[in-house]
Amino acid sequence: MNYNEEMKKIIASLDSKKKLLLHSCCGPCSTSVIERLKDYFDITVLYYNPNIEPKEEYLHRKSEQLRVLKELNIKSMDIDYLNEEYHAKITGYESEPENGLRCPICYELRMAKTAKLAKENNFDYFCTTLTVSPHKPSKIINEIGLKLEKEYQIKYLLSDFKKEDGYKRSIELSKEYDLYRQDYCGCLYSRRNNNEE
Helix, strand or coil, X not given: CXXXXXXXXXXXXXXXXXXXXXXXXXXXXXXXXXXXXXXXXXXXXXXXXXXXXXXXXXXXXXXXHHHHHHXXXXXEECCCXXXXXXXXXXXXXXXXXXXXXXXXXXXXXXXXXXXXXXXXXXXXXEEEHHHHCCCCXXXXXXXXXXXXXXXXXXXXXXXXXXXXXXXXXXXXHHHHCCCCCCCXXXXXXXXXXXXXX
């Protein structure tokens, strides 16, 4: 499935700007996604990433996210760190390699919270910036999104934001806004794997 073509069909079917709760993994990844969607959706960004460790790293990334949202005039929804939720979910998968079985559990944790909050707060759609990364499998992320759409009864916006130079554009915008770009996905296991390469 071409997820970007499916996204374009959804956008073409809209009769007005719809409310979108956009899960964001970090400020850099959010830039090109917001640029692509802001003309069609009333966007609120949810920075829910309990996988990011240590806490100082989480707070640094969060402050960068909030800074760029302020510059872009995009709303945000605040949520606690909740690192214990992440560790409860991935227990038993700690030794998995990066992009192994642990990662889809982490995607679903973050996306499920987004879907739940989108439903509770009367959003029309939910989505995630995760597909902008060339290291993240869009097929798995979109399959999770469609599953959560049924579970929470809230529309999921299909995407593959890395395509059509989305990732390249996020790098350009990160430089433009002088954003901190991390060198590992977020969890201590990904940092360990990064250091081993």
